[in-house]
Amino acid sequence: MSKKSSPRIGFLHIPKTAGVSVAQAFVHELGADQCALFSDKMIEETFLRSRFVSGHIYLGDVARDAFLFTFLRDPIRQIASHLMWIDHYNLPKFQQELEGFPENVKAGIQEIANIDLSSAKSIDNYLQRHPLDSPLRIANLQSEMLAFKRQEVISMSNRELADLAIRRLGELDFFGLCETLQADMSSLFRMLEFNSSPKLFHLNSSLSERVVDHRLPDVRRVLSNYVQADQWLYEYAVNAKSRPFPRAKNPLFLIRMLYRRICQRRK
Template sequence: MKNKTFFIHIGKTAGSSFNAFLKENFRGEEHCENYLERGNVFTRLDYLKSLDYISGHITLDVFEKSFPKKDYFLMTFLRFPVNQLISNINWLIHIYDISPKFFANHPKHIQEISLELRSLNLYDPDSFINALNKFQNLFKNNQSRYFGLPPFLGDVETIIGKIKTLDLVGLTEDYQGAIDNFIRLNELNIKPKLHQENRNLSYRINKDILDNQIIADFIQEYNQVDILVYEYFLRRNQTNSSYTATKIDPCTQLINLREVHQKSENLENLLKKTQEELAQADFQVHRTQCYFQQYKAQAYKALALLQTSQVQVHRSVTLLQTSQAQLHQIQDELAQTQAQLQQAQKERDQYQSRLNLMQWELDRSQFQLAIASQTLESSQVQYKLLVWDAWYAYTKGDLAGMSQCLHASVKCTPFSKTKTISSWLNSFAEFSVNKGESLDVQSLSNTYEWKQVIDRIFGYPKMTAN
């Protein structure tokens, strides 16, 4: 190998199979966590550093504290989070079945978790959700925890950034492809065997548990970070693309082009993120509307049942009372759903407002970047920016804002009064054409605010609004 290998072994991601491959071809240690003491300090560190490979259930941060990263080929496997979660639960249950000795070798808290999971009907939504919430330090976003900081405060972008520092990120679903890439990147001349180690032979729960929509929705939210991280590396592995930062040429003018360009890029990233949040809000609104329709249909069904029961009241008093209770419950749920819908719509409006603000900042930064490349006096730059602000305010129906910007531009105009007004109209028309729109000059000229600005320039008596 070109370098030694360090394998971050995330449970139930084909890590035992990869360890078998390493053990077959190299000298190493597959459970380096056994050498950890308090404070995440390794014993026999010199011995571990002498090995061809090291593997273990430890985080990237623990590795970086004790080993020189430049000396190692770092890799890990990620697995589709729903499958990894189900397999992890089954494994915790299965350790009891292997042998009493094997079970006793696990920490006491793992034994207790295993016994409790065995006692539950995990196909029952309440039992499943309560168990996973109780043991979330073991199951929730389990894969991302290997690359986050305790107590797992990192966001998705930070976690993805840390994983990208690894030399290879394999996917369990393409195990053979990951092995081939490992051999190629390390320039090895070996023909690997296909290992299938540490597989669960019996399953307490299967993928059919996802047929329960309550459980499926809970898992989606519970493992949201793992899902986003996995989807990112799935797309990256499929496209085999790399990302490089955009270089910005320096320019020394009155406006610092580097700062303007960087601000533009930041705004574009924020805009993209806000659009994603807006799409998520739309999805939440749509889902809430679906629930609302379901509850509404249930309410009509319960009402029909109530009316039928009233006709047969002498034979079905008990049935009538049950139906009334169901109706009240559904009405309460309907009211709650309506409140959730209103909240979701409110959040969507807030996202839209933020999107509009960032769109304005982005458009203004791009215009500022365009005029900054011209050889202009500071006052000319200020004049063009004020005219652009006035045009933007006009397109948004903010006539008072347009009036203020035009009035301010008079103080730095390089033209005569007549040419300044002509410059305004020409600039408004040009900006509109660039946006794929046309300017109604007559409509603009007939506004009270426009006339008021003209009157101020030429010193006419102050107008009053009709």
């Protein structure tokens, strides 16, 4: 059974990339009883109960025969949104949810309450205290989730991480962009041979009462320091999706050719 014809669908939900909206479109299409959302595993057993499985799952942890896809987002917007999402757990009405996190993760969430999210220096200080081995994953998260298993993240340069993530991206059956969500979801539904158009809802947006304004030059410059690998990954994805490839050629060959061109431009 080929991946394209597989009735099983796996969605690697990278935080703050419109993933809840994507997942709910599948719930609307397939029915809630056929969808497992916020799963922590994507293995054979999870597909015994559900046709569609999604969760914050690293690509390296996936063990399945299924159609597999993800969505990426402009890295500056993604990390800004992620910081605001972390911050919202400090609001009194989310206290019960905060208490459900492991102590080391909860400490990182509570710490951000004392950070000035309008200050580039304050944001920089916070992110410096959450390095690669931090339990609260923030920097280059899109590349990290594509490149590794959750418990086997290793230190490497931004260039090496981006290159590894780009290679692993080629293992997916489809990837879309948050910025072209409607069009890419329509393409995905056609690829899956669904007879209807995706119904999208704007869901799970940041509930923080404070804002990380990524439009400010200083804030943008600081954030970019923590998503350099993601920026190279995103650049590759945008170029791969926008280039009109001839149908007659092998798509994997064309992806490799585009990848080499991007690498050459970096030198």
